[in-house]
Amino acid sequence: MKKPKNMRILSDIRLKGSKIELIVPLILLLVLNLIAIINLECCIISFLVFPVIIAACYIWFAKKHSRTNIFLALSVISCIYIVFIFEFTLPLLELLPQENFIFVTFIFLTVYFFYKTYNQSALNKLGTSEPSKETFDSSTVTLISPEDEDLIESDDQDSDLPNVRNSCSSCKKYIPARTFHCNICKSCIIGRDHHNYFFNCCIGRFNHKYFLLGCLSCIFTLLLFANLALTSICHPFAIFQLFGIMFLLPDDCSEVFNDIEISLCFVAAIYALEMALVLLFVIIQQLVLISKGTTSTEYCFKKEKSLNRYSCFRNWKNFCYI
Amino acid sequence: MRLKNQILLQINKYHVLYLALFLYFIWPSRFAMVYYENLKHDDIFDNLLKKTSRNSNIIDKINCNYYELFEKNQFFYKDPFSSELLNEAEIKQGGEYWPDNCNTLFSVAIIVPYRNRANQLKLFLRYMHNYLRKQQIHYKIFIVEQADSKAFNRAKLFNIGASYALRENFPCLIMQDVDLMPLKLGNIYACTERPRHMSSALDSFRFNLPYYGLFGGAIAMTSDTFIHINGFSNMFQGWGGEDDDIYARLVNKKYKIIRFNPSIAQYTMLKHSKEIPSPERYQFLRSGYLRFDTDGLNSLVFREIGLKSLDLYTNILVEV
Numbered sequence: 001m002k003k004p005k006n007m008r009i010l011s012d013i014r015l016k017g018s019k020i021e022l023i024v025p026l027i028l029l030l031v032l033n034l035i036a037i038i039n040l041e042c043c044i045i046s047f048l049v050f051p052v053i054i055a056a057c058y059i060w061f062a063k064k065h066s067r068t069n070i071f072l073a074l075s076v077i078s079c080i081y082i083v084f085i086f087e088f089t090l091p092l093l094e095l096l097p098q099e100n101f102i103f104v105t106f107i108f109l110t111v112y113f114f115y116k117t118y119n120q121s122a123l124n125k126l127g128t129s130e131p132s133k134e135t136f137d138s139s140t141v142t143l144i145s146p147e148d149e150d151l152i153e154s155d156d157q158d159s160d161l162p163n164v165r166n167s168c169s170s171c172k173k174y175i176p177a178r179t180f181h182c183n184i185c186k187s188c189i190i191g192r193d194h195h196n197y198f199f200n201c202c203i204g205r206f207n208h209k210y211f212l213l214g215c216l217s218c219i220f221t222l223l224l225f226a227n228l229a230l231t232s233i234c235h236p237f238a239i240f241q242l243f244g245i246m247f248l249l250p251d252d253c254s255e256v257f258n259d260i261e262i263s264l265c266f267v268a269a270i271y272a273l274e275m276a277l278v279l280l281f282v283i284i285q286q287l288v289l290i291s292k293g294t295t296s297t298e299y300c301f302k303k304e305k306s307l308n309r310y311s312c313f314r315n316w317k318n319f320c321y322i
Numbered sequence: 323m324r325l326k327n328q329i330l331l332q333i334n335k336y337h338v339l340y341l342a343l344f345l346y347f348i349w350p351s352r353f354a355m356v357y358y359e360n361l362k363h364d365d366i367f368d369n370l371l372k373k374t375s376r377n378s379n380i381i382d383k384i385n386c387n388y389y390e391l392f393e394k395n396q397f398f399y400k401d402p403f404s405s406e407l408l409n410e411a412e413i414k415q416g417g418e419y420w421p422d423n424c425n426t427l428f429s430v431a432i433i434v435p436y437r438n439r440a441n442q443l444k445l446f447l448r449y450m451h452n453y454l455r456k457q458q459i460h461y462k463i464f465i466v467e468q469a470d471s472k473a474f475n476r477a478k479l480f481n482i483g484a485s486y487a488l489r490e491n492f493p494c495l496i497m498q499d500v501d502l503m504p505l506k507l508g509n510i511y512a513c514t515e516r517p518r519h520m521s522s523a524l525d526s527f528r529f530n531l532p533y534y535g536l537f538g539g540a541i542a543m544t545s546d547t548f549i550h551i552n553g554f555s556n557m558f559q560g561w562g563g564e565d566d567d568i569y570a571r572l573v574n575k576k577y578k579i580i581r582f583n584p585s586i587a588q589y590t591m592l593k594h595s596k597e598i599p600s601p602e603r604y605q606f607l608r609s610g611y612l613r614f615d616t617d618g619l620n621s622l623v624f625r626e627i628g629l630k631s632l633d634l635y636t637n638i639l640v641e642v
Contacts, residue, residue, distance in 0.1 A: 094354060238525075
């Protein structure tokens with residue numbers, strides 16, 4: 001889904017996981033693309049099957065609570081795939097250098113933000129960020145599950161009640177408010193939003209910003225790619241003109257499957273649109289939750305009290321200035 | 323100095339590779355032209371060649387007014403004009419027209435090579451007659467039809483059409499494909515002194531110009547220029563190559579091409595399946611300069627099968 005293109009992540013995959021975790025998504029993507037370029041029916045079928053396979057894998061791994069590099073490899077491969085299609089198979093003589101520059105810039109921005117998301121995730125882990133403060137003698141603590149509603153009242157930013165402390169049953173230590181245990185990372189995560197399989201890390205307080213920015217720039221890149229690809233391989237028409245820049249949309253893509261390079265571009269564009277659709281749901285969910293001043297985890301545990309703490313504006317201010 | 327050394331030391335072969343890749347990604351010649359020399363609305367009229375082939379009654383009429391054409395630059399490819407032929411009676415036999423109420427300044431022969439695309443020809447004639455009459459020019463449409471089943475020789479058909487048009491003393495030749503339609507009314511069908519590439523903002527190229535030397539689609543040049551460069555080459559059979567060859571011929575004779583502003587020179591291309599490019603085209607193109615003076619208008623050999631003056635066009639049926 002998302003795409004950090006970084007050699008270190010690639011080498012991480014090679015070292016930590018087995019090679020199968022890199023090869024499986026590669027083969028999956030290749031096979032589905034090869035099926036999709038045959039004709040329109042095959043294209044539709046393979047793009048209906050692809051999200052089903054990914055969703056099934058995701059649910060399976062999520063139930064098992066196990067770490068896997070498959071999704072991370074899929075994001076990296078998708079990124080390389082889209083850049084490759086754009087730079088080498090698209091009829092570039094129909095595109096302006098400015099359009100390419102914007103595309104390349106946003107690819108780099110997306111990779112930077114997602115790399116930052118991956119990189120900063122370690123800060124979320126309790127014990128690594130504030131070890132001295134939060135380590136506590138576990139034997140003296142009466143264990144309270146984080147699901148207990150009444151105790152997680154105070155926002156740690158303006159907490160007036162330092163005596164009310166929560167604790168984690170798995171880590172056996174005190175935790176600040178809005179902190180939840182992640183079974184996959186095997187650690188408590190400050191301001192946990194969700195565990196993201198596509199980066200193999202938790203989205204928490206310290207990388208939530210980068211995750212949202214990454215998603216936004218990623219969806220822009222994907223839509224830009226899909227538009228540029230479809231308007232250059234199909235017959236375009238101008239919808240409107242602004243400051244001398246024409247905005248085009250494709251109107252007739254009936255002949256894309258006659259030529260192998262053109263159909264490769266078409267399939268990549270459809271793939272980008274599919275990813276953009278998934279990202280759109282993620283972004284809408286994130287925007288709504290952030291406006292309400294809560295996170296996915298809190299929302300899942302139905303912390304009604306955590307909803308609408310402050311005004312929408314203040315929630316965003318809190319989100320931005322951490 | 324020390325800092326500089328540190329930075330230098332940190333550069334390894336991967337950085338060079340990344341830089342090379344980045345430079346390749348943004349290399350400008352892989353993409354369409356950002357800017358090319360073009361004529362703006364105000365300059366067009368002064369640059370046009372004002373010459374007619376008809377000696378109509380010049381005394382009793384005033385000259386036609388063309389300023390509104392460039393000033394408004396109306397988008398013309400819309401419903402009444404593209405769907406039906408208006409005032410069909412105005413068009414003279416053989417697809418010729420000149421305005422009766424004023425004295426036109428331009429005479430143009432429009433030469434269209436054609437084979438087996440009856441549907442597109444119908445659309446083309448319907449729209450172009452509406453479009454060209456609005457521009458108040460004297461024009462005649464020549465459809466040059468290849469009768470044999472050999473590979474389509476677009477360039478030679480242009481030469482044949484031009485030779486017929488030259489017999490009728492047309493000072494300006496416009497050579498166009500049957501699937502191209504001009505969108506804006508300001509794109510006047512007349513010649514500039516310099517050879518003109520008319521379809522520089524084609525919608526199937528996203529309204530961009532792929533490269534400077536592109537000289538295909540719709541082109542306009544004066545008859546003198548066409549004779550001077552010895553027309554097209556007759557050798558290019560099948561799709562592709564002949565447009566690059568005529569550009570080479572123009573460059574060889576020190577002509578510089580001109581284009582109109584992209585806001586004026588917009589064209590749309592009708593749907594049709596892509597032709598398979600001829601495999602020999604590069605070979606002919608590379609050796610093209612050897613044949614500039616021997617192969618062309620002066621070595622044109624063909625067999626005329628029929629010359630018919632139809633209601634909407636003059637049909638020249640030939641075997642190449």
